[in-house]
Structure formats: C-alpha cells, structure tokens
Amino acid sequence: MRGLVTWVRKQRWLLDLPLYAVFVAFGPNIADQQTWPVRMISMLFLLPLLFRRRYPRTVALLILIGVAVVYTNEIWAYDRGRSDLAMAVVLYTLVKAGDRWFIGFAVAIAGLDAYWGFTWGVNTLNPTLTIFGVVPLYLAAWALGAFFRTKEQLTEEERLRAELAASEEQARSRASVAEERTRIARELHDVLAHSMSVIVLNAEGAKLARHHDPDAVDRTLDTISKTGRSALAELRRLLEVMHAGEPARAPQPTLDQLRTLVAQSGRDITLEVNGDIADLPAGVALQAYRIVQEALTNMLKHAPPDATGRVRVTFAGPEIHVEVTNSGGRQPVAAGLPGSGRGLTGMAQRVAMYHGKLETGTLPDGGYRVSATLRTDAA
Template sequence: MESVRSVVRRHPWGADAGLALLLALMGAPATAARDPGVAGWPIFVLIFLPLVWRRRAPLVVYWTVFLTWVAANATVDLPGSVLALPAVLYAVARYRPRHALWPVLAAVEIDLAVTWLLGHQSGATVIQANAVAATAVLLGMNLRTHRAYLAALEERARRLERERDQQARLAAAAERTRIAREMHDIVAHNLAVIVALADAAALTTMTAPRGAADKMEKVAATGREALGEMRHLLGLMREGREAAPSVPVPEPSGPALVPQPGFDDIDQLLDQVRAAGLPVVLTREGEPGRWGPGAGLAVYRIVQEALTNTIKHGGPGAGAHVRLRYTSAGVDLEVTDDGPHRPGRARPPADGHGLAGMAERAASYGGNVEAGPLPDAGWRVRTSLRFGDAA
C-alpha cells in the first residue's frame, strides 16, 4: 500500500485518470443493458472525463459532473454514470473546506427529493443513495482531518528539531566559552612565568651564565606548553568563528592566579565525592606524562561531571569505579556506577550541558565520549584522550 501511495503522490494526473477509467468500466455494463444509443455513450464518457481534474478543482469538477448527469438522465437512461457522483463528493470533502460541502449536499438532496416526488425513484433507492453520499463525504472529511493532523505533527517535529539544534548550539557555545576562560587562566599564568624567567635570565646573564641558560630552557618549555594550550583553545573556538569574551591578563606583579585542578587533584575530588555519600574506587595504570595543565584539567572535569551525574541519578546505595590508564600518548578514562539504570533507558540529564561539556573537552584532545547504560544495570562514561601534540 505504501508503494501505491508513493506512485499516486508522484503521478496524481495518472492516478485520477485511472480512477475515471475504472469507474467508467464498472458503470458501462449497467448502461449498456439500457441501450443508450449512439448519442448516449459520448454523454456517458463526458460525465466521467472531468474526474481527471478532481484534485485540482474539486468544486468545478463536481458541478460539471452533477449538472451534466442531471441533464443527461432527463433525456437518456445512463444508470452506470451514477458512479461518478460519489467520487466527486469525496473530492470536495477531501480537498475543500467544510463550508463548501453545504451547497453540494443541498444539490444532491434536492435532486433525490425531486426524483422521489415524481415517482422516478423509490424510497429505498433514495435511502441507499443518501447512505452512499454520506459515506463518500465522511470518508473524505476523515482523510482530510487525518492528513491535517499528520501535517501538524510533522511541523511540530520539525520545530522541535530546530529548537533542539538551537539549544545544542547554545549549550556548545556556552561550554566553549567556559573552557576558553579556563584555558585563558592557564595561558596567562604561563606567560607570567615566562616574563619572570626571562627577566631573571637577563639579570644573571653576565654574572651566572649557566643559571641564565637554565632559566631560558624553562622559558622554552613553558612557551611550548602555552603554545599547545593555545592551539587547543583555537581548535575549540574555530567553529562559528566566535571569540571568547576578552579578559585582561594580569601583570606579573599582580595577584597570583588560582591554579586549575589537574591529575594531582583527582584524589582530592574523589575524597569530596566520598564525603557526599558515594563510594568511589580509583584504579590507575601507568603515570601521567608531561602534557601540561590543560590535559589534567580535561581529565579532572570529565571525571567530575561523570561522578556528579552518578550522585544525581545513581540512586541510594550506588557505587562508582574510576579507571585511569595512562599511556605514552594519552589517557583512557572510564567511569562506571552500579545504580539502578536499566538497559535502553536513558538517564535524564541534569541540565542538558553535562554531556555536551564532556564531549567538548574530549573533542579538544581528539577523543569522543561514549555514555550509556551497562548490559545489566548501571551507567558508563568512557573516553580516550590523546595529548601527544600538547606537550
């Protein structure tokens, strides 16, 4: 049936022509039994021919068919031509507003009443004709209402999809701004260190050249680290070409910057989570490389967000397990819990931004976040971050 509907939608003229031909062939035997003569058959064809345009001009087609049928049956007996009337009644009900039906139905009822009063039709025949007309009209109205309902649902789905995409873009933009601010603190701190080391090296070049060389090596290392962090910042902000809000960089002599959390702060984070009532087990493999504070911040924030979701949605008695596997190029991170989550049932997000934030952080280091229910119960967040180019 779906393939038939598809063909009809692609070729409406052909479908209407086929319907007209089918109804004419069905009515031809009854008409031939009454022997309409040579003049009757052209009129018979003329009654069915306008059905080809029933979708494009249903009212014009109806009045053409109805008036031709009334005039023809006043002089020629064409019983089979009555099959055209339900088709045009259906077309008016299907493709025109409801108020357009009233004159159409009035014309049908007047014709039936006149033929009954003149004795041309029996009462049973009139009742049958009314039943057929009512069926055609109700079928057309029902299908019109159904199609309008489906069109409204499709429009609503498109509107919700646009709103969802807009919300996702807004969430991603807000998260990129937040990450950019954090990166700004790191880069500003590195620049302040570079300035201080360069000043010290300049002062000791003549008196302690070896110490000055050591300081310049630290300047180079710190500069490479800052360059890597800036590269990731630009990668985050490239989409949309929108710059983060401008924040003035403090002078080296100004107040000290608050350090961002990193690898060394994960234990303290887990202690805070345990104090909140969530038992957490930490498994480490290997040691973190010298990837810079941005790498540690990304891992710290992903673990933090995953455990925050467990606290909110894991339910009473849930426990969590954090696995960190350090490799030469990066970190494989997995956070699981054993809360009462069933497979196939999505955990409701707290604010819609948590997963977006984790995904943005992972994407900045060439990874992606996989979050979903475990086969039996519980929830898992897993990602792999690569820091080889950040050092």
C-alpha cells in the first residue's frame, strides 16, 4: 500500500485527472444544448492540463491559443465556461512557476476574455457573469498561485539556511579538530625531539666513558631507559587523545617537572626558578615548559659535550620570563643529529599565543641564548 502511495505521488498528473474529468463533464456552459462533437473538442481543448506540472510553458501556450480560438469563433464561443476554467488553471500554474513572460501573455488573454465577456454579455443581457464569475475566478487563481509560490520559496530558503548552518557547523568542527591535531602534532614533535636527543647523546657519552668510568655508563644507561619509557608513555597519551577526540583530558607537563627535564638531559645545567610558578595559568605554564624543552633540545643538538647551560624562569606580575643559555665550543659532537628545523618556529608560535616576545641569538663566547616572555593576563 505504501508503495502505491509513493508511486501516485511521483505521478503528479494523476492528481489532475479528476479535475480534468470534472471540467469536461460538468463545466458551465451558456449553450442550451451540447452535441458530442462539441464535447470532444472540449476534451481535446482541456487535455494539455494533465501535463501542466511537467511542461507548464507548453501547456500554457496550447491553452492560451485555444482560448484565443474560442474568442474568435462564434461556434466555440458557446463553450466559454470550460475555457474560463482552463484559463484560471493556466494563471495559477504560471504564477506559481514564476514565469513572467508567460504571466504577461496570460494576463493579456484574460483581459481580452473579460472584455469579450462584457460585450457578449450585453448581447445576451447577462453582463454579471463576467463581473461576478470570471473576474473573481481569475483573481483567486492568481492569489493561490502567488501564495503557493511564496510558500515554496520560504520552504526552499529555510532548507538552504539549514544546509548552510549545518555546513558551517561541520566546517567549524573540522577546523577545530584540525587545529587541535596540529597542536598535538607540535607537542608530539617537541616531546620526541627532546627525548630522542637525550637518548642519542647519552648513548654516545656512554660509549666514550665505558673504558674509564663504568659507573657513569650505568648512570647513563639508566637515564636512557627512563627517558625512553617517559617518551613512550607521553606518546601513548597523545595518541589516545588524537583517537578519542578529547584533548582537554590529556595530562600535560608543568613547570614543576623542569627539574626532571634538566636532569634527563645528562648535561651540566643549572636551574633557577623565581616566583610562585604554582599560580601560573595552566596554558602559560605548559607553553613555558615546552619552550625550555625545545631550547634544551637545541642545546643537545648543537653544543659540545662539555658545554654548560642555565635555565632561569622568573614569574613576576603579569609576565613570566624564560631564559635558556649554554656555553660555546668549537665542534658539536651531535652535529649529525637530525632536526626538524621547526624549533624556533614552534617557540615563536607559543610566545605569540600569549602576546609575548622571543629573542634568540649567539653569545660572545660562542654559546646560544633563548629568551622568551609570555603575558599571563592573555591566557
């Protein structure tokens, strides 16, 4: 049953079939008698109405031509009732379709029909038929066509607005996901670059110290093991965040872990913290930690093994200042260590997020200095 209903809805011309039958059988007519030839002509005259939904222009043109023939032929003029009904359907169809040129044509024919109605009506002593029958019929057809056209336009506009809103929401969602994935990828780069640098450089140091300082080798291997496990654990957490889509729940390092970070580097680095960093906003603390991490990674990549370093973190007022320096040397033992080339770019992006300032450059002794200031009130 449901399939039959669906099929009938698709065959829209079936909806016009009862209307067509009513027009042919019971349409008003001025003549006292109707012969079958006249009825057959009426059936052919009204037949195009069955296809008005699919071919509105062609059907309108055929009906308008037929109406014009009715006006100019005294025999068919007696069948004016059906032509008026057909004309009303044509007006409704054209106005609903919004075809301006054909609407103008139809209005001209309707005006001729009204004029012909008055002249014919005077001759038959019945001019009220046009005034109270035909003209209101045409006006009603026009009004119905305009009403349903406006309704369809409003429905279509509402549908387009809903689609646009859904599309914009999807775009915002995709942009948000992409932005978060970019941030996570940057975090992943920083973590792995630092951890791999620590592992590689400590492994090289252990290889050099294995003959004259076995205890140092054991300590170095222990550092490598701890660093590797820590890197794997953080990598696992970050991957879980990317799959779960809940980045806010991922545990992030804080400035309280700077001492561990410095110790894992395996270098002679001094850490100095001024101010109560526990009061820092979480976002600022994370970015400050990552800046220190990236600066130490660069030190491990480019500074010689005997280079010393200093990390100074100062929190005062609306700003936190991070400074990482290292002494110079002639040849970096890890010159062949691959880098991404994104360290300074990543630090610059982190500083820009909090309306801060980044300064980097070579020191007079050949060392390097990274100085970053972040605004805590921009968090």
